[in-house]
Amino acid sequence: MIIDCHGHYTTAPAAHTQWRESQLEAFRAGRQAPPYPAISDDEIRESIEANQLRMLRERGADMTIFSPRASAMGHHEGDERVSVEWSRACNDLIARVVGLFPGTFIGVCQLPQSPGADLKASIAELERCVLELGFVGCNLSPDPSGGRWTSPPLTGQYWYPIYEKMIELGVPAMVHVSASANPVFHATGAHYINADTTAFMQFIQGDLFADFPGLRLVIPHGGGAVPYHWGRYRGLADMLNKPPLSEHVMRNVFFDTCVYHQPGIDLLVNVIDTGNILFGSEMVGAVRGIDPQTGYYFDDTKRYIDAAGLSEADMAKVYAGNARRVYPRLDAALRARGL
Amino acid sequence: MIIDCHGHYTTAPAAHTQWRESQLEAFRAGRQAPPYPAISDDEIRESIEANQLRMLRERGADMTIFSPRASAMGHHEGDERVSVEWSRACNDLIARVVGLFPGTFIGVCQLPQSPGADLKASIAELERCVLELGFVGCNLSPDPSGGRWTSPPLTGQYWYPIYEKMIELGVPAMVHVSASANPVFHATGAHYINADTTAFMQFIQGDLFADFPGLRLVIPHGGGAVPYHWGRYRGLADMLNKPPLSEHVMRNVFFDTCVYHQPGIDLLVNVIDTGNILFGSEMVGAVRGIDPQTGYYFDDTKRYIDAAGLSEADMAKVYAGNARRVYPRLDAALRARGL
Numbered sequence: 001m002i003i004d005c006h007g008h009y010t011t012a013p014a015a016h017t018q019w020r021e022s023q024l025e026a027f028r029a030g031r032q033a034p035p036y037p038a039i040s041d042d043e044i045r046e047s048i049e050a051n052q053l054r055m056l057r058e059r060g061a062d063m064t065i066f067s068p069r070a071s072a073m074g075h076h077e078g079d080e081r082v083s084v085e086w087s088r089a090c091n092d093l094i095a096r097v098v099g100l101f102p103g104t105f106i107g108v109c110q111l112p113q114s115p116g117a118d119l120k121a122s123i124a125e126l127e128r129c130v131l132e133l134g135f136v137g138c139n140l141s142p143d144p145s146g147g148r149w150t151s152p153p154l155t156g157q158y159w160y161p162i163y164e165k166m167i168e169l170g171v172p173a174m175v176h177v178s179a180s181a182n183p184v185f186h187a188t189g190a191h192y193i194n195a196d197t198t199a200f201m202q203f204i205q206g207d208l209f210a211d212f213p214g215l216r217l218v219i220p221h222g223g224g225a226v227p228y229h230w231g232r233y234r235g236l237a238d239m240l241n242k243p244p245l246s247e248h249v250m251r252n253v254f255f256d257t258c259v260y261h262q263p264g265i266d267l268l269v270n271v272i273d274t275g276n277i278l279f280g281s282e283m284v285g286a287v288r289g290i291d292p293q294t295g296y297y298f299d300d301t302k303r304y305i306d307a308a309g310l311s312e313a314d315m316a317k318v319y320a321g322n323a324r325r326v327y328p329r330l331d332a333a334l335r336a337r338g339l
Numbered sequence: 340m341i342i343d344c345h346g347h348y349t350t351a352p353a354a355h356t357q358w359r360e361s362q363l364e365a366f367r368a369g370r371q372a373p374p375y376p377a378i379s380d381d382e383i384r385e386s387i388e389a390n391q392l393r394m395l396r397e398r399g400a401d402m403t404i405f406s407p408r409a410s411a412m413g414h415h416e417g418d419e420r421v422s423v424e425w426s427r428a429c430n431d432l433i434a435r436v437v438g439l440f441p442g443t444f445i446g447v448c449q450l451p452q453s454p455g456a457d458l459k460a461s462i463a464e465l466e467r468c469v470l471e472l473g474f475v476g477c478n479l480s481p482d483p484s485g486g487r488w489t490s491p492p493l494t495g496q497y498w499y500p501i502y503e504k505m506i507e508l509g510v511p512a513m514v515h516v517s518a519s520a521n522p523v524f525h526a527t528g529a530h531y532i533n534a535d536t537t538a539f540m541q542f543i544q545g546d547l548f549a550d551f552p553g554l555r556l557v558i559p560h561g562g563g564a565v566p567y568h569w570g571r572y573r574g575l576a577d578m579l580n581k582p583p584l585s586e587h588v589m590r591n592v593f594f595d596t597c598v599y600h601q602p603g604i605d606l607l608v609n610v611i612d613t614g615n616i617l618f619g620s621e622m623v624g625a626v627r628g629i630d631p632q633t634g635y636y637f638d639d640t641k642r643y644i645d646a647a648g649l650s651e652a653d654m655a656k657v658y659a660g661n662a663r664r665v666y667p668r669l670d671a672a673l674r675a676r677g678l
Binding site (some may be wrong): 142143147148149151152153182183184185186188189190193194197198201202204205221222224225227228229230231232233234235236238239259260261263264266267270271286287288289291293298299 | 523528574
């Protein structure tokens with residue numbers, strides 16, 4: 001079984017995206033948002049069958065842990081009420097995808113974070129998505145300001161209530177920012193990768209997992225810059241008088257495989273314990289083209305994993321075992337189906 | 340010959356660092372800074388001989404392109420006048436090191452950047468350092484706000500006057516931020532690496548090198564996250580309808596080798612053309628300890644290069660040829676010595 005831990009609904013029907021625009025327009029004009037549009041099952045089916053489902057099959061994966069489009073979360077837009085409304089709309093749409101393709105997709109929610117707001121609304125939405133919609137995790141943004149970086153580090157007390165709820169519900173978070181409202185940061189080329197790197201370094205500086213030994217966080221995009229600079233991070237942990245990373249951070253932190261060339265994946269599986277690596281592609285996502293050097297899609301990360309020389313046992317962990325361990329509600333759902 | 344392109348005077352005499360504290364205290368109190376202290380040649384000699392010079396010799400390198408301590412540039416502290424005063428003090432101290440060890444060190448200056456200020460003072464200081472002190476380059480911060488990221492992208496018109504002066508003088512810049520005033524960003528573990536990644540992506544998005552074909556920029560710390568995510572960057576260039584990176588960016592952009600473990604260096608020399616890689620260690624700098632896995636200093640990057648399986652010709656480029664090409668004033672100085 002091959003589980004892709006990182007897929008976003010980047011191909012959502014146009015009416016959904018258009019409603020977001022109307023919602024923000026209404027906010028700016030001080031009006032209520034228009035009613036959410038009717039979107040038929042057929043429209044949803046088509047948007048998935050022609051894209052994610054087709055590619056999953058072509059590439060030989062079985063299922064995707066699926067969440068709303070990350071770059072469209074836009075926590076910095078509008079206010080908290082707008083963010084709540086938009087998050088519910090996005091998460092409900094994910095639930096419909098899962099309902100239509102229950103063997104292939106399982107849901108992860110976006111949270112109605114908003115710069116300066118506390119996390120009560122996020123906790124409520126997480127609870128709703130897990131308990132009512134059957135979701136198995138959430139995407140948590142370390143920077144709801146969209147590239148202004150005004151929130152405290154992820155190790156700060158500010159974040160503790162959502163961690164407590166995650167542990168209570170038995171779900172992990174993927175640490176994932178949204179679009180950048182700061183012109184210095186390209187979203188997928190800088191802001192995403194920087195956020196991954198930043199979060200990891202915060203975990204080294206802090207002692208978050210002493211407070212939350214059961215917390216599980218996935219850092220996407222292959223861990224940002226971290227595996228490439230693994231010596232730097234081991235050395236910095238040492239300089240900060242922290243325990244080795246294997247104890248201090250890596251019992252709780254996992255990296256996906258969204259690294260779009262063979263040498264990157266080779267490095268990832270070489271320096272990071274395979275128990276900490278979850279197969280992911282972010283397909284259809286950040287990089288959509290075909291690599292002229294290989295003739296295959298840049299984001300067809302399964303090819304790189306298959307060629308990375310892993311043992312059968314390691315391969316099984318990366319492709320499914322780790323995901324089932326990190327997302328226990330996914331594991332339970334699969335077991336209930338006899339898988 | 341082995342030239343380390345990335346060394347900072349992290350071991351400057353205490354009186355220098357204390358003066359900075361007094362200077363900032365005076366600024367906050369609305370007073371003029373006290374006079375800069377007398378620092379003897381012996382103090383400078385000692386601070387270098389016991390540290391950088393000893394390590395250079397132990398590790399088998401010949402010289403270092405040397406600049407003021409990057410984390411202490413602190414462009415976000417005080418105002419532009421304070422930044423000018425501090426930059427002159429720091430650069431003058433580098434000139435004294437070079438004067439005492441002319442065969443081993445050659446100077447690169449910090450610039451008196453200040454958030455919101457234009458680059459006139461930086462241009463003047465660059466000119467002074469190159470024409471009067473014999474420096475061969477500068478460190479240019481893409482974020483003088485110290486982690487608030489309030490400046491325009493490096494491809495913006497705001498930066499053009501300094502690029503014009505660099506080209507006129509025949510000097511490159513290393514793109515290097517200073518300390519982080521934003522608690523989310525650890526300086527050496529997040530802010531530095533993020534700045535490297537961010538700058539590279541800005542160069543992809545823009546067309547800076549069409550306007551300045553002669554501009555040369557060194558991105559330190561192994562290019563941040565870039566080589567590890569080389570597929571992502573090739574793919575993003577393609578999505579943005581830019582020419583291949585080899586033409587669009589890599590005629591003008593170079594990476595150093597400040598990557599503190601063997602697999603990282605192996606990836607760097609595997610994916611990046613050796614014509615774009617300059618030996619660097621950032622010694623004595625970000626990571627000062629000994630790697631328990633190898634028994635050697637994390638930042639002894641020469642060991643990794645030596646073990647990376649490069650040809651003699653490639654090795655010669657990485658160790659000296661590229662530095663002499665990127666820093667033509669260094670090359671001229673070496674030629675004048677018959678080297």
